[in-house]
Amino acid sequence: MPVLTADSRRDYEIRHYPVLVYALVPLCALVLQAWLPRVLGRFAWFDLPMVIAVYFGLGRRNPIQGSLIGGALGLFEDALTHHAIGINGIAKTIAGYLAASVGIRVDVENFTVRVLVTFLLSLLGSGVYAFIYRFLLGMGAETNWLTELYKAIGNAAIAMVLFPMLDVTMIRD
Amino acid sequence: MEPFFVRYRNLLVLLALLVAQVVGLAMQVHRTRLGPAGVDSTDGRSVLLLRYWANSLVTPPERAIHSSKLGVSSVWQNYFDLRHVREQNENLQKTVDRLRLEQAALLEDARQGHRLQALLNFQQKYIFKTVVAQAIGSSGTDQSRVFYLDKGKDAGLDRDMAVITADGIVGKVRDVFPHSAQVLMISDQTSGAGVILESTRIRGILRGNVSGQPQMVDVLADQRIQPGEKILTAGGDEIFPRGLPVGTVEKVMRDPDRDSFIQILVKPSAHLDQLDEVLVITSMQPRFPPEQQQDMATSVQLKGAEAEAEAQQKKTSEGMAEKLPGLIDPNVAPDQQLLHDTSNPNPVAHPPQSLHPDRFTPGAAGTPSAHQSSEDVQSKPPPVRQKAPVDGIDHSGKLITSGKTSGSGKPSGSGATNKKTPGDTPARRNP
Structure with missing residues (x-):
């Protein structure tokens, strides 16, 4: 009887997606993140690249891939701001890594777990961002934590809708 | 036992990524002398390239979304409107859909037209x-x-x-x-x-x-x-x-x-x-409007005419100054300057020369003292002169001052004024 070790279990549960999904979904997230705040104004309480980084981190269950996807999305997001490139990159690298690490240990098929992980990692991402910006770079800017909380709630709400939609694109054996 | 790098592969990759990004951040942030707020916001060449790539990737879809006017809000509203209409009448739904879309598009066009008109008005007025x-x-x-x-x-x-x-x-x-x-x-x-x-x-x-x-x-x-x-x-x-x-x-x-x-x-x-x-x-x-530019050009022209008149006036006054005599002419030798000219219209006054000089004539030998001369003047008639100066003009036609006499009856010539009284010298020698 074959023994299901941690690695084989992880390999068994790794999700695979078409290459187009890997290319288009992050790009759409970045474009919408850049465009929607123009429409919604100050009520744009979400961070789509973070949601996508968490989704792929949870789905792929590979911390290296989670870190790379999160880092790439963060760096791209930084390039659209006027801040130094790497602040969002570091925040989302950590978020992607943790999402993948969590994905190994918990049942990511559980809907509540995914939403909760998204919420918590969004808050963590905001905290890392603020830490780098204020303490690592020594900038004098302040952070509105209420907005960051709203953003984490918004991310969780989007995850509730988006994750099942993205699950449809998954390649099934 | 698993090798170290295999066992901690994930963590090591994470650390490598983080360190690389921190180093990248450190290379980008240039602090100035202004303290915490003084960070040089100018991007480096490589950073600018990254921003350019990201912008090139995001801008075309954004431009496409914007140009097609598929705003999320209008799609949302139209979706609900269509659902509501569909329930009432399926046949009318398509017409209403089309009309509403057209109306929305026209309304959006009209709003944009108003905004652009307002902006154009402002732009035309803006200098x-x-x-x-x-x-x-x-x-x-x-x-x-x-x-x-x-x-x-x-x-x-x-x-x-x-x-x-x-x-x-x-x-x-x-x-x-x-x-x-x-x-x-x-x-x-x-x-x-x-x-x-x-x-x-x-x-x-x-x-x-x-x-x-x-x-x-x-x-x-x-x-x-x-x-x-x-x-x-x-x-x-x-x-x-x-x-x-x-x-x-x-x-x-x-x-x-x-x-x-x-x-x-x-x-x-x-x-x-x-x-x-x-x-x-x-x-x-x-950038001034055409009317204002015309006014400014007219003003410049008027100012030019005024300046020309001033230059003409200056030139005329310089010409007149050249024609008038000056006290010192730089082209004439110093001894021939007007200041040393004997034909000066204001000469030093001299008494007229007497026709028959006698002992009373100034400068002649044996000139009597003051009290003697006054007695003689009273006993003898005054000498007749050939031509008395009239109105300050002598016979040579030169302007002279009139020859006044002092209170002692002596003429005020240089010979008389230079003569000292006998009592003067001892008094000065023995104070």
């Missing part, structure tokens, strides 16, 4: 050279309040150009790409603009706060500052022209870090949350 641009995207995060324009270097945009609307200032161009540009809004915490209160003339710096609302800082506490007062650009930052509307005072509060200073929350004149079309000031050289 600086401007370019109309469309806001097409944003940074996507409220920690970086920037947005993107659909015009870039190809339209003449450059760094640090002011971005305004007809209502007030919006921000400044921070980065320029070939076909797009990044604008830093006045509501960002790292922005800065010199502003002045309209009535009290108090100056300060405008920058955004943590909530994304512009506020005026570096202002000394002053009770005259009241909510509602207008705020204008001061013009000292070399980005925004002087006198542009910025907003109004919304709230005045104490600066938590400095006792004697206050912070003024500003309600911006421009609708920073709903920006569509904006103007970018591409040249600070004044």
Whole structure:
């Protein structure tokens, strides 16, 4: 009887997606993140690249891939701001890594777990961002934590809708 | 036992990624001498390239979304409208759908037309050279309040150009790409603009706060500052022209870090949350309308005629001055100057020469003393002169002074005046 070790279990549960999904979904997230705040104004309480980084981190269950996807999305997001490139990159690298690490240990098929992980990692991402910006770079800017909380709630709400939609694109054996 | 690098592969990759990004951050941030706030915001060449790539990737879809006018809000509304209509009548639904879409499109066109008309009116009245641009995207995060324009270097945009609307200032161009540009809004915490209160003339710096609302800082506490007062650009930052509307005072509060200073929350004149079309000031050289240019040309012409008349007058006076004699002529030898000319019209007066000089004649030997001469003058008739000077003109026709006599009856010639009385010398020798 074959023994299901941690690695084989992880390999068994790794999700695979078409290459187009890997290319288009992050790009759409970045474009919408850049465009929607123009429409919604100050009520744009979400961070789509973070949601996508968490989704792929949870789905792929590979911390290296989670870190790379999160880092790439963060760096791209930084390039659209006027801040130094790497602040969002570091925040989302950590978020992607943790999402993948969590994905190994918990049942990511559980809907509540995914939403909760998204919420918590969004808050963590905001905290890392603020830490780098204020303490690592020594900038004098302040952070509105209420907005960051709203953003984490918004991310969780989007995850509730988006994750099942993205699950449809998954390649099934 | 698993090797170290295999066992901790994930953690090592994470650390490598983090270290690489931290090093990248350290290479980008250049601190200036201004302290914590003094960070050089100029991007390096490689960073600018990264931003350009990201912008090139995001801008085309944004432009496509914008040009097709598929706004999320209108799609949302139309979706519900169509569902409602479909329930009432399936046949009418298509017509209503089409009409509503057309109406929405026309309405949007009309609104845009109104906005563009207002902007055009403002642009025509505005004296600086401007370019109309469309806001097409944003940074996507409220920690970086920037947005993107659909015009870039190809339209003449450059760094640090002011971005305004007809209502007030919006921000400044921070980065320029070939076909797009990044604008830093006045509501960002790292922005800065010199502003002045309209009535009290108090100056300060405008920058955004943590909530994304512009506020005026570096202002000394002053009770005259009241909510509602207008705020204008001061013009000292070399980005925004002087006198542009910025907003109004919304709230005045104490600066938590400095006792004697206050912070003024500003309600911006421009609708920073709903920006569509904006103007970018591409040249600070004044651009006047044709009527005004004509007036200025006329003024310059009139001024030219006046200057010409002045030059003519000056030339004439110089000519006259050349014709009139001067005291010293640089072309004549010093001994022949007019100052040494014997034909001077004001000569030193000399007594006329007597026809028959006698012992009373001045300068003759044996001239009597004063009391003797006065007795003789009384006993003898005065000598007859050949020609007495008349009206100060002698026989040679030269102007002379009349020969007056002193109170002692002696003529006031040089010979008489130089003669000393006998008693003078001893008195001076023996005081």
